[in-house]
Amino acid sequence: MIRLNSGLKSVAPALALLGLFSFPPAPAVAQDATPAPEIATGYAAKQGVVARKYMMAAANPLATEAGYRMLRQGGSAIDAAIASQMVLNLVEPQSSGIGGGAFLMYFDGKRVQSYDGRETAPAAADEHLFQDKDGKPLSRAAAIIGGRSVGAPGVLRMLELAHREHGKLPWASLFAPAIKLADEGFAVSPRLHALLDHERYLAQDPVAAAYFYDAKGQPWPVGHVLKNPELARSLREIAAGGADAFYKGRIARDIAAKVAAHPTNPGKLTAADIAGYRARERAPVCIDYKAWTVCGAPPPSSGGIAIAQMLGILSNKDISPYKPVNGMLNADAIHLFSEAGRLAYADRNHYVADTDFVPLPGRGVAAMIDPAYLARRAALIGPRSMGSAPFGTPDGMQVAWGTDTALDKPSTSHLVAVDGAGNGLSMTTSVEDAFGSRQMVDGFLLNNQLTDFSFDAVDADGPVANRVQAGKRPRSAMSPTLVFERATGRLVLATGSPGGSSIINYVAKVLVGTLDWGLDVQQAISLPNFGSRNGPTELEAGRVAPEVVAQLIARGHVVRQFDQNSGLQGIQRRTVDGQPVWFGGADPRREGVALGD
Template sequence: MFRLKPLALSLALSLPLLAALNAPAYAQRTGADVAPEIATGYAEKAGKSAQKFMVAAANPLATQAGYQMLKQGGAAIDAAIATQLVLTLVEPQSSGIGGGSFLLYSDGKRVQSYDGRETAPATADEHLFQDKDGKPVSRETGVIGGRSVGAPGVLRMLELAHKEHGKLPWKALFAPAIKLAEDGFNVSPRLNALLNWDRYLARDPVAKAYFFGEDGKPRPVGYLLKNPELARTLREIADGGADAFYKGRIARDIAAKVAGHPTNPGKLTAADIAGYQAKERTPVCSDYKAWTVCGAPPPSSGGIAIAQMLGILEVKDISPYKPVNGMLTAEGIHLFSEAGRLAYADRNRYVADTDFVPLPGKGVAALLDKDYLKQRASLIGEKSMGRANYGTPATMQVAWGADTAIDKPSTSHLVAVDAYGGGLSMTTSVEDAFGARQMVDGFMLNNQLTDFSFDSQDENGPIANRVQAGKRPRSAMSPTLVFDKGTHKLVLATGSPGGSAIINYVAKVLVGTLDWQLDVQQAISLPNIGSRNGPTELEAGRVAPAVVEQLKARGHQVREFELNSGLQGIQRRTAGGKEQWFGGADPRREGVVLGD
């Protein structure tokens, strides 16, 4: 694969630390919407095969916890819970029990979508992120403190799924994380790099005492970091179920932390937390060539946007433009980014929490209608359209203003398949890196409410994704399951962190595996590309200069910068006449795959 600065590194070696970026300055300098977490290296990975079960996650210790559950006869949901609990400890910048999640689950017979997205407080309104004059506040004011914290959803969601699909006792799933929290874990290169980079975390006294030494410097790589507060919290939840989090000491502690922020208090109360409900929703499933692709429905925008991209690329058929000698072609990038422009235009205009805001016309069906997508695909020509207009689906009955959400979740992803025919894809997030930079009871609080639009209306009317009491902010999280259209067998589970670019990251893996016949590790390792209805974005140093020039000649405004995905994937494939699982993890992060 083409790379201007090759980083051929052994997976066994620590990831090299790149020069830490100041995100706002970097964005200003490049004009690019940078990822919420900095890049910390690139280590080639080979993928792994297994016969019975498999799990892949963003940190080796978390993967190991999920693997232990599968080894003990657990279901995929058991593995996911154990994995998430360890991620709360070892990858606090990305996800945890103080955040939210979307989960797609297949038991081999049906596909279910679980919504663990955070909710806005009961006293929040559309002016939450506006000053006294009705103008949007700064990003820093929005994110840092109590104002941005929504009622966490991940534990209620996992409990709901576990009651339906779990095979191991709830309490048993907490053992690996509790032991690691008590005994300590070694600070990874990635966590250390994020601590060095972040400018806000040390403002919180609790986080400062935990993550930084007496000299004010971040805990170094390899430092044995113990978290007895989290061990206590997890013990209570292991014994008392999710109610121990939502209706007792922990909820009161969260509410007090949010209300007590010295400069930016929030509105979240213990009653808001106690009233939180995870929801099961109808997944967004659509046929693409020989497959059925299923994703998360609103308030996630990922399922709809990816289905739209695939529907457009089915008309424009991207399959002939596969990489040549590992290098992406100009035509392949052109089609992919133009499809992205069209999908993101609709996403930005229409998609929000459908408990509050209807989708146009007949809902999901209108946005995925084959005739509508054929009409959208017809807008793709030889030259880039630059910026796409949102479409008008048939029977459309609503019109909304343009969204101004920050939409930069710091996130993690895990996938698992079990020995019983079950499989899942789960994306989990605290939103920005280290969330609201508020630590309580051993974990970080989310700043997920900044995924709402800061503006509440424009000249076209109210904005669909504006803040409303009890509403869930729109997300780009895109857990995805792919099935063979004929046999209905699960053939691929995948997903990624990466803010609003998640949609492009996941779509890249789907095109790579389904259209270009790559294995999932090869597809994950492909250069990240796409457009969020702005510039054509290319992963820095990963696309040949000649291809870049061809794109520019076709009218693309090209931006090359770090596109820091964290993809995981497991696919079904045949080797030696036998079916097996093959898993891949993103070379841009610390994730690994384990299975038997």
């Protein structure tokens, strides 16, 4: 807890009208063949939404509507998030749900809190979980598909903890929209249909096959009314009995049985592991950046530290003069942002893990975001790309760590809310890979979050910080973020995104766009995605001018252009006609919308 100052496949013409031009990739640039966490399903330009009282934004219109209804009833941002998450479980099952985990940032007008609902490894797990009999890392499919990759789900315990502290509406009432949709059905969206059509493993689970596909094995078409009576039953039990109905009853036993019974890849998760799960409240990671204080999630999320490092580095290398023109990025902006990202990701991949098990260097988070340390890191940025940045040596460094080899490609969703009291929330929620472990039970999918651990446990530099250990939480890139005015302590922005390890760059892009370049949050979200994860400089395919790409190559960048499927949501405090308003934005790359009064 941190206390703040008490004063506290869109058509080209549509893109052209907004200055969001599309270009063919430069032929001299290699393309990235690495699969994204979820496939891209088009780009539809969006306008921001203005509200004066409260606002909700989520990855699907039905989920946004559920949260919005709670706000209209006088509910808190926490109430809205719970209602929205339950509906996302139905309409976006590939991305999140009660079988997964989440990180949540909350502001109650005086203090910032960070809630950790990350999954935990079973008591029987060890560092060889994702290795074969010869100690070699398993393949992606062998690791993910089945019971081996399933951790104890955390999202419901986390939401219950947050609701106990900040909920206004009765717990049971928050489940009503999702139960109604599960009983009466909802229309399959274009995105869900496309993901089901692309998916190759989900139908191997008989329960999932019967739900998501027709008798011929084809995914349900767009508009098909899909009902989920099993989930309605589960949600009714949880609404009536609280999270204990999930963690200590029939549902926990069903999860454990499903995991153990997989015919080729059984897992180690037990009902006792699920019953023993605890959500945590942790101290958020906050850094002062120019006129603002930016707060994010601490370990086991790496997002808060990595974004703070990027901002701290950019404090020494001012990016503000390189504002996009008509939505078009220039080479100077991409260069500085990508080099800052390289440095931050180098530290992330070397040091960050579950701090209940593995210490951070020196003074912990403080050492990782120390201004003097980040100034030394920033001094490594020159006129040419460094290609691959070395990890740093924060003050007080005492332990040598190896380098992480996690798959780190989670399928995720994000939501933001501001309630009538001005309290704000940012929550990133995930089942990891698209459709998780491809195991369905009691109406929902189980996560495969354990593949966010490193598959290797040790290398020449020492033990890997993010190796598998019993009861440990795998490192995440989820980056729910809140921004405040330093002078007043007022909340000015809530944002976050899905997108695997690219989440850090997606969220940092919105922060630079709003705080450095003065864009509204919708303009910042709609900017081309770009950056580096300490490898190639990654650009959203067709969104950066060929001459800019050529300039980057001339400066030593190895450029990769591919679909970067973010799912950003944002709510920003702005002034319209002299009056404060909430301005909401949603990612053109997904189905999300913002609603408010």
